[in-house]
Amino acid sequence: MANHKAxxxxxxxxxxxxxxxxxxxKTTRNxxxxxxxxxxxAVAAEELPKKASNLKSGIVKRLSVLA
Numbered sequence: 521m522a523n524h525k526a527x528x529x530x531x532x533x534x535x536x537x538x539x540x541x542x543x544x545x546k547t548t549r550n551x552x553x554x555x556x557x558x559x560x561x562a563v564a565a566e567e568l569p570k571k572a573s574n575l576k577s578g579i580v581k582r583l584s585v586l587a
Contacts, residue, residue, distance in 0.1 A: 548575075555579060561586040 522528045551567075552575065558564050564583045571579060 552579065556582055559586065 522531055548571075552571065555564060555567050555571070556579065558567075561583065564586065568576065568579065568583065
């Protein structure tokens with residue numbers, strides 16, 4: 521167990537960051553999964569701008585084959 525105030529604070533902060541990162545990571549994965557599962561190009565084009573740019577390039581390749 522931590523003995524210093526700063527170490528205890530660091531543990532609290534890291535737990536908060538971990539929970540926040542888990543939530544946003546899971547939410548992003550779910551959004552990408554539903555986006556890739558869609559077959560309607562209009563819906564996909566509407567949802568795409570909500571994604572991070574580092575994910576967009578791969579998604580755009582997948583969506584470009586939709587009719």
